[in-house]
Amino acid sequence: MSYQKALLLEKAKGPFVVADIPKPKPGPGQLSIKVQAAALNPVDWKIQAFDFLVKEYPTVLGSDIAGDVEEIGEGVEGFAKGEKVFTQGYFVKEMGGFQQYVIIPAENVGKMPSNIDYAQAATIPLGFNTAAIGLLRAQPEGAGLNPTFDPDVSYAGEPALVVGGSTSVGQYVIQVFKLLGYSTIVAYASARHADHLKSLGATHVVDRGEVPIDKLAETVKKIAGTPFRIAYNAIGDDASHAACVDTIAEGGQVADVKSTLGHKTINGKRVLGIMGSSHYPPHKEFGRILWKNLPSLVQEGAIKPNRLEKVPNGLAGIDEGLQKMKANKVSGIKLVAFPQETI
Ligand SMILES: NC(=O)c1ccc[n+]([C@@H]2O[C@H](COP(=O)([O-])OP(=O)(O)OC[C@H]3O[C@@H](n4cnc5c(N)ncnc54)[C@H](OP(=O)(O)O)[C@@H]3O)[C@@H](O)[C@H]2O)c1
Structure with missing residues (x-):
């Protein structure tokens, strides 16, 4: 059996430990990917601190992955060994990005656009999925603004708030708002x-140092x-949620990263808590569409990666x-680690 280095979260609320664990083999429909870059996300420290989403320990976290196709599972077509790819990790050990090799369903893997490097590619999957699932995916899980990525859909003349x-x-x-053609963002x-x-x-940035959150709705309506x-x-958080609800008119929608909000309509306004993963079973079909469209959107420059800072010392960093x-x-950038640099 061959081994790899992984950053293990050995038990709920336990410490992270770099360990040697077996290199996973892809099953039917899956790819094994050599992880060249893995981005860090708030969910990673939150899982360690609060223990949620993970069903079995020890586990490996990490939701943002870029690397090379290592092994191709039975029935997978369209990928070649060594090809550069990017994808989203998930909350099971084999699918976490904080290790040297991961296993991911091929339908949720995109070919890495040639205009970005591994580190930039790793800044995209979770953030883009969370934005796109909330805004584009059909109701009730999303706002249903463009479930098929139809390039002719346009919301020109309308305003949007983030x-x-x-x-x-x-x-x-x-x-995504820009892609949808919103006139005021x-x-x-x-x-x-x-x-x-x-x-x-x-089109407008309201300074959060100047306008308190409870005055935001009034300010943006004037804009x-x-x-x-x-x-x-x-x-x-609740204050940001309230500002969004106060901003929209009756019949409008608020997509919120607080997934526990579920889907509900209050006073004629629709609220949806987002589960930002294309691996989440209810999002599978939309996930396939998303991963078909995302590589070309990045290649065309319509979706740009986050700015980033490199994390030293491989998995140990x-x-x-x-x-x-x-x-x-961490302000306005993504932290990105390089699992192959692990000593
Ligand atoms: N539901 C899901 O599936 C899902 C998926 C991904 C993320 N999330 C959640 O979504 C949130 C954002 O995640 P992320 O990775 O995008 O965050 P991030 O990039 O780590 O966020 C850091 C930024 O947050 C800004 N910020 C902090 N408090 C703010 C406030 N009250 N108002 C405006 N800006 C504020 C900071 O701005 P300054 O530089 O101005 O301080 C900083 O630039 C987190 O809570 C995360 O857990 C949920």
Whole structure:
């Protein structure tokens, strides 16, 4: 049996430990991928701190992966060994990105566009999935704005709001709103990120250092001048959620990264908590469509990766990166680790 290095979370709320574990073999319909870059996400430190989503320990976390096709499972067509790919990890050991080799269903793997490198590719999967599932996927799980990625769909003339515009998810939300043709795209974020968010498609950035969250709805309604039918909460706390709900008109929708909100309609306004994974069984079909479309959107420059900072020391450096994230010391960028650099 051949072995690989992995960052194991050995038990619920336990420490992360670099260990040698067997290299997994792909089953039918799956690919094994040599992980060249794996991005860090808030969910990773939150799972370690609070123990949710994971059903069995020891496990390996990591939701953002870029690398090379290592082995091809039975029945998989269209991939070749050594090909560069990117994909989303999931909350089972074999599918976590914080190891040197992962197993992923081929239908949720995209060919890596030639205009980005491994690290940039690893910043895309979770953030883009969470934005696209919330906005594009059919109701009730999504807002249903364009479930088939039809290039002719347009919301020209309409305004859209994203609270948390500088988060990784928020940056993809801005780009999805732009793809959908929204005329006014308002992002609520720190002023220091304004130029970057405008380069992604935001037409207005409301400085969260200047406008308190409870005054946001009033401010953005003045900016737009026409009713909002969509808002996205990329922060997930109650105050941001309330600002989104107050912003939209009756009949409008709020997509929210707080997945436990479920789907409900209150006072004529639809609220949906997003599970941002194309591996999540109810999203499987939309996930297949998403992974067919995402590589060309990136290749064309319509979807740009997050800015990033490289995490040193391979898998051993990830814990420190997650602690930085937990302490709110990561601003407007994605942290990316390189599992093959593990000593
Ligand atoms: N439901 C799902 O499937 C799903 C998927 C992915 C993420 N999430 C959740 O979505 C949230 C965002 O994740 P992420 O990875 O995109 O975050 P991230 O990139 O780590 O977010 C960091 C950014 O958040 C901004 N920020 C923090 N508090 C803010 C506030 N009150 N208002 C506006 N901006 C604020 C910071 O801005 P400054 O630089 O201005 O301080 C910083 O740039 C997290 O809670 C995460 O757990 C959920």
